[in-house]
Amino acid sequence: MTQAKNFAFGEDEKMLRDTARKFLQDNLPTDKLHQLVASDSDPYREPPCHWDKNLWLQIVELGWTTVIVPEKNGGSGMSLVALCALVEEAGRVALPSPFIATATASLVLRECDTGPANDLLQEIASGKTATLASTPKSASWLASDCDISLVDGKLSGSAYFVQDARKVDTLLVQCKTETGLALYAMPVGSEGVEIVADGIIDLTRDQAHIHFNNAAVCDAQLLSDEACNVLERAEPGILTLVSADICGAAEWQLQTTVEYMKVREQFDHPLGYFQALKHPLVNLMIMIDQAKSLTYNAACAIDSEPENAAKFARMAKASASEVAAFASNRSIQFHGGIGFTWECFVHLYSKRQKHNQVLYGDAKYQRAKLADLLMGPVAC
Amino acid sequence: MSQENKKDSLEQASFRTYCRDWLTQHDAGTPSTRLPQSAIEIMHPEQLDYLRKWQGEAYAAGLIGCDYPVAEGGGGRKDCQAIANQEMARAGKPFLPNILGLGMAAPTIHFHAQQALKERLLPGLFSCKDVWCQGFSEPGAGSDLANVQTFAERKGDKWIINGHKVWTSLAHFADWMILLLRTDKSSKYDGLSYFVVPIKSALGKGVTVQPLIKITGETGFNEVFFDNLEISDGYRLDEVGKGWKVAQTTLLHERGAGPMVTPSSGRGNSKASAVGDAYALINLAKDSTRDGQSAANDPLLRDQIMQMIIRQEGSKQGARRAKVEGLCEHPMRIPLQAKLVMSEVRQDNAAVAIDILGAHSTLYINDENAPAGGEWPLAYMNSYGITIAAGASEIQRNILGERVLGMAKSK
Numbered sequence: 203m204t205q206a207k208n209f210a211f212g213e214d215e216k217m218l219r220d221t222a223r224k225f226l227q228d229n230l231p232t233d234k235l236h237q238l239v240a241s242d243s244d245p246y247r248e249p250p251c252h253w254d255k256n257l258w259l260q261i262v263e264l265g266w267t268t269v270i271v272p273e274k275n276g277g278s279g280m281s282l283v284a285l286c287a288l289v290e291e292a293g294r295v296a297l298p299s300p301f302i303a304t305a306t307a308s309l310v311l312r313e314c315d316t317g318p319a320n321d322l323l324q325e326i327a328s329g330k331t332a333t334l335a336s337t338p339k340s341a342s343w344l345a346s347d348c349d350i351s352l353v354d355g356k357l358s359g360s361a362y363f364v365q366d367a368r369k370v371d372t373l374l375v376q377c378k379t380e381t382g383l384a385l386y387a388m389p390v391g392s393e394g395v396e397i398v399a400d401g402i403i404d405l406t407r408d409q410a411h412i413h414f415n416n417a418a419v420c421d422a423q424l425l426s427d428e429a430c431n432v433l434e435r436a437e438p439g440i441l442t443l444v445s446a447d448i449c450g451a452a453e454w455q456l457q458t459t460v461e462y463m464k465v466r467e468q469f470d471h472p473l474g475y476f477q478a479l480k481h482p483l484v485n486l487m488i489m490i491d492q493a494k495s496l497t498y499n500a501a502c503a504i505d506s507e508p509e510n511a512a513k514f515a516r517m518a519k520a521s522a523s524e525v526a527a528f529a530s531n532r533s534i535q536f537h538g539g540i541g542f543t544w545e546c547f548v549h550l551y552s553k554r555q556k557h558n559q560v561l562y563g564d565a566k567y568q569r570a571k572l573a574d575l576l577m578g579p580v581a582c
Numbered sequence: 583m584s585q586e587n588k589k590d591s592l593e594q595a596s597f598r599t600y601c602r603d604w605l606t607q608h609d610a611g612t613p614s615t616r617l618p619q620s621a622i623e624i625m626h627p628e629q630l631d632y633l634r635k636w637q638g639e640a641y642a643a644g645l646i647g648c649d650y651p652v653a654e655g656g657g658g659r660k661d662c663q664a665i666a667n668q669e670m671a672r673a674g675k676p677f678l679p680n681i682l683g684l685g686m687a688a689p690t691i692h693f694h695a696q697q698a699l700k701e702r703l704l705p706g707l708f709s710c711k712d713v714w715c716q717g718f719s720e721p722g723a724g725s726d727l728a729n730v731q732t733f734a735e736r737k738g739d740k741w742i743i744n745g746h747k748v749w750t751s752l753a754h755f756a757d758w759m760i761l762l763l764r765t766d767k768s769s770k771y772d773g774l775s776y777f778v779v780p781i782k783s784a785l786g787k788g789v790t791v792q793p794l795i796k797i798t799g800e801t802g803f804n805e806v807f808f809d810n811l812e813i814s815d816g817y818r819l820d821e822v823g824k825g826w827k828v829a830q831t832t833l834l835h836e837r838g839a840g841p842m843v844t845p846s847s848g849r850g851n852s853k854a855s856a857v858g859d860a861y862a863l864i865n866l867a868k869d870s871t872r873d874g875q876s877a878a879n880d881p882l883l884r885d886q887i888m889q890m891i892i893r894q895e896g897s898k899q900g901a902r903r904a905k906v907e908g909l910c911e912h913p914m915r916i917p918l919q920a921k922l923v924m925s926e927v928r929q930d931n932a933a934v935a936i937d938i939l940g941a942h943s944t945l946y947i948n949d950e951n952a953p954a955g956g957e958w959p960l961a962y963m964n965s966y967g968i969t970i971a972a973g974a975s976e977i978q979r980n981i982l983g984e985r986v987l988g989m990a991k992s993k
Binding site: 206207208209211215216219287453456460463464471472474475476477480481483484485487488491492493494495496498499514517520521566569570572573576577578580581 | 589864867868876878879881884885887888889891892893895896897899900902903905906908909911915916919922923976979980982983984986987988989990991992993
């Protein structure tokens with residue numbers, strides 16, 4: 203299988219992306235984002251969950267949740283490259299929404315190939331939101347690791363690091379069964395399901411751990427009885443989406459910092475005159491471009507070169523995680539004293555990026571996994 | 583089916599088939615001597631003769647100068663040079679020796695010379711009958727290139743040239759030179775003019791070439807002295823005082839960001855061809871040990887190797903993305919990074935190789951026990967040639983920060 207030369211990014215994808223970019227710029231400029239998510243600076247506040255539901259309803263109207271849902275399930279059946287372009291725009295405005303969580307759930311559901319999974323995909327295309335609840339307390343990213351068990355039709359145990367849990371309608375819950383690992387759909391208000399918000403640094407998303415106390419499930423909720431395989435197949439796409447978010451947010455960090463280099467003057471020169479500031483920002487630009495190229499390459503591989511998808515997605519997330527760290531570091535430092543304050547917008551992005559950096563594995567983790575793929579595992 | 587041929591135009595597809603057939607049938611032969619790592623390291627006539635013969639045959643077969651007009655000795659094709667390059671690389675053919683001609687002189691002549699001069703010079707450049715070199719840098723004009731002081735004084739329809747060029751790769755073989763010099767001392771940028779100069783025929787008659795020895799111990803680049811060299815005004819490109827503008831065409835192509843695709847081939851099958859590539863580090867680690875254990879088991883080396891593979895793949899995918907306008911923030915953003923990133927990745931690849939080799943990296947090309955013939959430490963030293971030449975990495979970062987990101991010009 204081979205990839206298209208242009209990453210399969212054609213006129214339709216460009217129009218979708220350009221419309222999204224304008225819509226988000228018009229509706230969520232950074233000052234509005236700051237008002238929305240940063241109203242309370244108290245570090246001991248109750249974990250907030252700030253997002254604009256009306257904006258989300260408009261996003262659903264624009265069809266973003268239909269993009270990778272197959273046409274037979276009521277979606278528009280577009281490429282992962284198209285979805286990536288939308289996620290990059292969401293990252294660029296640091297959008298608080300269930301968009302990426304729901305897209306992640308869609309990636310998992312389209313690997314299930316069961317009636318209930320297809321039904322849920324259809325509902326997602328119509329605006330239902332979902333997130334994946336599978337990570338154990340140890341924060342292992344291995345698809346085989348999970349702390350939830352199914353006994354007599356009831357779920358017991360907990361899922362951790364669940365993204366945007368308080369913005370979604372449905373949880374995709376992985377659990378151990380007598381025969382292996384299964385994936386169930388669980389509406390958030392169900393009896394025996396307790397969502398406990400995490401106090402996180404990022405102001406543009408929410409995260410929770412979820413306790414299941416004998417929460418009953420039925421066969422109609424069984425999305426897959428091969429959950430581990432499903433999650434492993436979905437993983438390259440999940441990594442690629444986070445990478446796209448990082449690239450979009452990093453571009454905002456770069457451009458915002460570059461603008462400050464043009465207007466702030468010291469020693470009778472704009473700051474950009476000084477190579478101690480100019481060159482690191484050029485390095486950041488190069489890193490962003492590498493991560494973005496690798497991200498679209500991974501997305502395109504998932505669509506058309508699946509044998510290389512895992513390898514390219516590891517490369518993308520490794521590269522993007524480095525970008526997340528470096529962009530956040532330099533954007534605060536180069537804003538000087540003002541960059542250290544709550545009122546300066548750069549911390550909103552730095553915090554989102556630090557979350558992105560470690561989500562589903564940081565750069566070192568991805569490189570270790572990539573080395574296993576390219577060099578074979580370390581011999582004992 | 584390969585990735586490249588999926589989106590070929592009809593012309594490209596049939597040309598690719600032609601190239602592949604010719605390259606399958608054509609044998610470049612075995613060199614009688616060790617080949618250097620790249621064209622700018624060519625030291626001996628035997629190396630040049632072998633490579634020149636190969637370039638001449640590839641040109642005769644239509645694989646070089648494909649996109650130039652037929653009248654200029656080109657193939658008159660559209661977007662076919664990249665196809666020929668891919669196929670020559672795939673076939674593992676040796677590199678092309680006349681790289682300064684193909685990559686810099688040819689596009690500059692094409693865009694700025696009178697028609698008759700193009701028709702006279704380009705066929706011999708493409709075939710490698712004439713070797714070209716580049717007379718830009720001077721002892722006092724390196725990163726600040728516009729400070730060149732080599733001076734041409736007008737005398738009727740002649741010019742009298744006096745001055746000193748340096749870091750001139752291949753000048754010891756060159757028939758021709760592209761020459762940036764000063765025709766007006768009162769204006770820095772507008773005082774420059776651009777010429778093509780037949781230097782071999784002027785050796786001992788106003789031109790002196792002296793070799794410089796590189797940190798590798800190899801020769802290959804030179805100093806060139808001009809002492810009252812008299813040349814015709816017919817060798818001038820563009821107008822008097824427009825030399826800086828013409829030089830931008832040269833530099834843009836030198837950095838891989840120009841509109842004409844530079845003909846390039848593979849890296850042959852010599853020991854030298856094994857070095858430079860990040861994926862080659864995997865086998866290097868598997869063939870190396872640390873305290874008796876495979877170096878491929880060392881988690882820190884594994885991480886370093888993966889970092890290099892990711893950066894190299896990132897550059898490759900960047901070249902692909904640069905062609906998709908909708909996925910680029912600025913049209914020159916990736917093209918102007920190409921030389922900077924490529925040169926630093928190659929340098930760091932070699933540095934990681936040296937880490938992997940450990941004490942064996944102390945063995946050089948003159949030691950029969952050196953792993954890979956000592957080519958990795960040689961490649962490491964040679965890599966500075968690329969991070970310094972054509973605008974040092976620090977100058978490239980200025981250019982990117984100013985032209986792409988729009989920050990204030992640094993001094």
